[in-house]
Amino acid sequence: MENRRLGHTKLVVSPVCVGTSPLGSFPAQYGYEVSTEQAISTLRRVFEGPFTFIDTSNEYGGGESERRIGQAMAQAGGLPQDVVLATKVDPLPGSTDFSGDRVRASVEESLERLGLDRLQLVYLHDPEKISFADGVASGGPLEALIGLRDQGVIDYIGVAGGPIPLMLQYLDTDAFDAVISHNRFTLVDQSALPLIEDAHRRGVGFVNGAPYGGGMLVKGPDAHPNYCYAPAGEATRDRVRAMERVLTAAGIPLAAAALQYSLREERIAATIVGMSTPERVEQTIELAEWPIPAEVWAEIEPLAVVGRSGHEV
Ligand SMILES: NC(=O)c1ccc[n+]([C@@H]2O[C@H](COP(=O)([O-])OP(=O)(O)OC[C@H]3O[C@@H](n4cnc5c(N)ncnc54)[C@H](OP(=O)(O)O)[C@@H]3O)[C@@H](O)[C@H]2O)c1
Structure with a gap:
């Protein structure tokens, strides 16, 4: 697993990115609490x-x-030198205020919580919360992010969200260095492919979030019936069960195929795996390196592309 350059930026990142959404303790989304110590x-x-x-x-x-x-950074004496830490700007909880002022306040909060005086990479988070017109309007969030980049508070800016047509519209502004798509390039959904192609063509670093669909493709469709944080349809779960049968017969965990499905796509700079226990690091390395023979991929791939929109967004 060699490190990769993030698009045209100077950032070099590991192909697995550590996602910290579960680690913030988000029981409504993941179904469990995570303590500060853990x-x-x-x-x-x-x-x-x-x-x-x-x-x-x-x-x-x-x-x-x-x-x-x-x-954790304070305990460790700072962020290890080679680590790239990315965050995102958000409205206040329960608010839809995504104004330029809110973006600047969000960055201030992040700097304070992280104990940093500059941020390497900041994404506009879930821009589907507002219209594209509001996103790119004068006094809006994109203008504020560009301003913070110009001032040197932020090194690079990205956009991170769901709907692919909207993400394509944002990339078309040519303002961004990186893009996150989530739950849309996995064993059950490849609807992010046009975005992967577009980002690659523009030199924008493509980062693929949630290779396990938020849990189903690691915990299994019966233990974790949600995909993309909502109940998955029976057809999607059946497709995953069929893949599991092929993989189990070959002695391969479902999660190894789910993770490698993203890692082996060279136009993806990094794949974000959410984790909230220390042993996930070793487990993720093992899953990333698990040998998967070509004949197993040949059986899995047709199941993966059946019914491309496996979930409703
Ligand atoms: N709009 C956006 O920008 C956006 C949207 C979605 C996601 N993201 C980013 O992408 C990251 C990944 O998404 P996600 O965390 O929702 O989904 P995910 O990576 O598909 O799945 C995370 C879930 O898988 C579990 N898991 C991970 N490795 C495991 C293993 N080896 N064995 C068993 N369970 C394992 C985690 O459990 P534990 O907690 O027990 O480790 C967690 O419940 C997020 O954390 C976030 O950083 C961004």
């Missing part, structure tokens, strides 16, 4: 390597994800 020991383990890319946001766990990263 989160900090997970982060301390992450700092030991080999993953050198961490993803958070202003809103994960109501700010708890960033706060915990800040605490």
Whole structure:
């Protein structure tokens, strides 16, 4: 697993990025609580390597994800030198204010929680919360992010969200250095492919979030029937069960195929895996390196592309 350059930026990142949405404690989304101690020991383990890319946001766990990263960094004497830490700007919880002023306040909050004076990479988070026109309007969030980049508060800016047509519209502004799509390039949904192609053509770093669809493709469709944080349809779960049968017969965990499906796509700079326990680091390395013969991929791939829109967004 060699490190990769993030688009045209100077950032070099590990192909696995550590996602910290579960680690902020987000029981409504993941179904369990995560204590501060557990989160900090997970982060301390992450700092030991080999993953050198961490993803958070202003809103994960109501700010708890960033706060915990800040605490772990303080304990460790700062962010390890080779680690890239990305965060995102968000409206206040329960608010839809995504004005330029709110973006600047969100960045201030992130800097304070993380104990930093500049941020390497900041994404406009879930821009589907507002219209594209409001997103690019004068006094709006994109203008504010560009201003912060011009001032040197932020090194690079990105956009991170769901609907692919909207994400394509944002890339068409040519303002962004990186893009996150989530739950849309996995074993059950490849609807992000046009965005992957577009980002590659523009030199924008493409980052693929949620290779396990938020849990189903690691915990199994019966233990975790949700995909993309909502109940999955029976057809999607059946497709995953069929893949599981092929993989189990070959002695391969479903999660190994789910993770490698993203890792082996060369136009994806990094794949964000959410994790909230220290042992996930070793487990993720093992899953990333699990040998999967070509004949197994040949059986899995037709199941993966059947019914491309496996979930409704
Ligand atoms: N709009 C956006 O920008 C956006 C949207 C979605 C996601 N993201 C980013 O992408 C990251 C990934 O998404 P996600 O966390 O929702 O989904 P995910 O990576 O598909 O799945 C995370 C879930 O898988 C579990 N898991 C991970 N490795 C495991 C293993 N080896 N064995 C068993 N369970 C394992 C985690 O459990 P534990 O908690 O127990 O480790 C967690 O419940 C997020 O954390 C976030 O940083 C961004």
